[in-house]
Amino acid sequence: MKFLVGIGSKEYSEPTLNIGSRIAKSFGADLSVVYVGPKPKQIHEGRINLVRDALANWEIYHPGIEILKWAFDYLHDSSFLEEKEEIDVFHPENMVEEKGRFRMVLPARYGQTISLILREGDIIGELRRECNQDDYTLTIIGGSKKRRMAHNLIQYIPTSVLVSENVDLSREYKVLLCVDDSEATKRAVRFGATIAQNLEMAVELLTVSKTTHFGSGYRGAARSAARYLDSKNITYNQQFLTGDPVRTFVKVAGDDHIIVMGLSTQSPLKKFFVGSKPIKTLELGNCPILVVR
Numbered sequence: 324m325k326f327l328v329g330i331g332s333k334e335y336s337e338p339t340l341n342i343g344s345r346i347a348k349s350f351g352a353d354l355s356v357v358y359v360g361p362k363p364k365q366i367h368e369g370r371i372n373l374v375r376d377a378l379a380n381w382e383i384y385h386p387g388i389e390i391l392k393w394a395f396d397y398l399h400d401s402s403f404l405e406e407k408e409e410i411d412v413f414h415p416e417n418m419v420e421e422k423g424r425f426r427m428v429l430p431a432r433y434g435q436t437i438s439l440i441l442r443e444g445d446i447i448g449e450l451r452r453e454c455n456q457d458d459y460t461l462t463i464i465g466g467s468k469k470r471r472m473a474h475n476l477i478q479y480i481p482t483s484v485l486v487s488e489n490v491d492l493s494r495e496y497k498v499l500l501c502v503d504d505s506e507a508t509k510r511a512v513r514f515g516a517t518i519a520q521n522l523e524m525a526v527e528l529l530t531v532s533k534t535t536h537f538g539s540g541y542r543g544a545a546r547s548a549a550r551y552l553d554s555k556n557i558t559y560n561q562q563f564l565t566g567d568p569v570r571t572f573v574k575v576a577g578d579d580h581i582i583v584m585g586l587s588t589q590s591p592l593k594k595f596f597v598g599s600k601p602i603k604t605l606e607l608g609n610c611p612i613l614v615v616r
Contacts, residue, residue, distance in 0.1 A: 507585025
């Protein structure tokens with residue numbers, strides 16, 4: 324299993340890197356950290372390559388490497404990487420250009436396998452290219468309230484997506500499992516249960532109907548989710564609430580849950596114009612949200 328964490332800066336990416344590395348460790352997953360910087364105009368690329376070589380001779384390296392160095396040091400200090408005496412292996416001269424990206428070559432002798440990657444261009448487009456280039460299961464990225472950003476994350480990133488909205492590292496989070504009769508709910512329950520079990524988080528199991536009638540599909544999905552949690556000896560609180568599903572998810576989650584839900588099966592066109600539960604939850608939510616494919 325392999326997870327991808329997208330970071331943008333030292334100032335704002337610590338919560339994303341923290342929660343991403345903790346979840347990767349809970350799954351025993353390999354971790355790739357990617358920084359997407361601005362792309363130089365193609366007409367200047369030849370000259371820029373010459374400048375890069377000259378700057379390397381002066382020990383001045385490609386923009387963005389300092390952010391990957393910060394991420395590497397952070398993973399070391401947070402004990403994600405286990406061999407603390409080997410911190411000096413990060414060296415800018417070990418960056419190799421391959422397949423439209425730059426990758427730091429690191430010795431593979433750590434307790435946890437990581438990759439450090441530098442890309443240039445539009446963030447959604449580059450994350451999509453990175454996901455299509457390697458076999459990632461989950462992409463983790465910082466939050467954005469922009470509707471197009473939320474839509475593009477869900478529509479174009481071909482993995483499950485965790486948006487680390489308003490992560491407070493001092494807060495004790497719970498997992499809110501949103502259960503309905505969608506095809507992805509079972510996968511979402513398994514994903515959320517693993518996070519809760521390995522990170523010792525409490526679990527809220529929530530099913531919301533627009534009316535007071537809960538159909539057989541909703542009741543069956545809720546029973547199935549409860550049985551799965553029982554089989555893993557995970558304690559939980561189960562709720563059946565009536566109202567608008569998205570607004571109810573957001574209200575119950577507040578700012579101290581990780582919302583976990585399955586991806587909608589609506590067509591891309593309908594998702595864009597009408598919206599979907601995951602997209603609307605991303606727009607309205609005030610906490611981390613995991614959308615499972």
